[in-house]
Amino acid sequence: MDTNRGHDAPERSGVPLPDAGAMVDEHGRAPGVPSRTGTGAGPAADPARVDEANQPAAPAAEAEVNVLVSHCDRAGAEAVLGVLAEAFPGMTPPAPAPASAAARPGAAPSIWAVTVDVRRRTPDTVPRPRPTSPVTAELDGAAEPVRLVRAVLEDAFAGQHLGTVSGEHELQVALRLTAREPA
Template sequence: MSRSPDTEHCVSVHLTDCGHETASVVFEVLREAYPQGCDAGPVPARGTAEAEHHVVWSSTVDTATPRTDRAGAPAALVEDVRAEIHGAAHPVRQVRDALAAAFATEDHGTVPGEHEVEVRLRLTATHRPVG
């Protein structure tokens, strides 16, 4: 049974300052962590194809059924990306931990709300392209 994006287990993830390829890498990590509860791929929430780095890439993650047998090397990014994670505190923490296990992260603050929390992260490229 599919869950509504409004359940307490659902978290919104928004990525900025990156292209489609980088957003795809980040969302693939989340699909691996939550295979039954993640959108199919990065969806541009705002912006245009001509200005790809000004797009907000958006996905919803349902954390109700995490994969417990995850193992593997951290994912490689070719560029840094800003991530904002919105939702209830525990599911947001789960998604933050999944991203921190896969990428080098910098904490850029938490904004508490009455029923939700927002966590801001910077996922950093561990191997910068030569050029």
């Protein structure tokens, strides 16, 4: 059984491989010779596509921030979630709670949870009505996306920082948001 399969062929004997001390890659290319762009004989690459390919792409999980809105009424939660929905289009709104559940005496407080994808950020948005009562927002995710969501919320509301928990690559931030005083 011949397991060598032509690796000792005369036409290959002149090209030393990396394991034999050669300064070439496994395809026989010397350092600096492009491998993905071809020989250069074809048309030039589209600069926009080259720039897009060279941008580091954040995995979806690293670009998402989990937001919990609590300790407020429905109007306060909708104001905070509305700001996030305007700043980050494509955010899935939370499922509405039944109106009868909130009206019951002794009902447990509601928590609204959404996931924000910061890769879909729109520039400045128009001001919207702000809640009159305080709202607690807890942000959890990769550090840089959490900072971006926090900046959006603190731009729209007066924010009081309640605490931060840092992990190796993630960050949790708790904020108390209130309406800004008119200027």
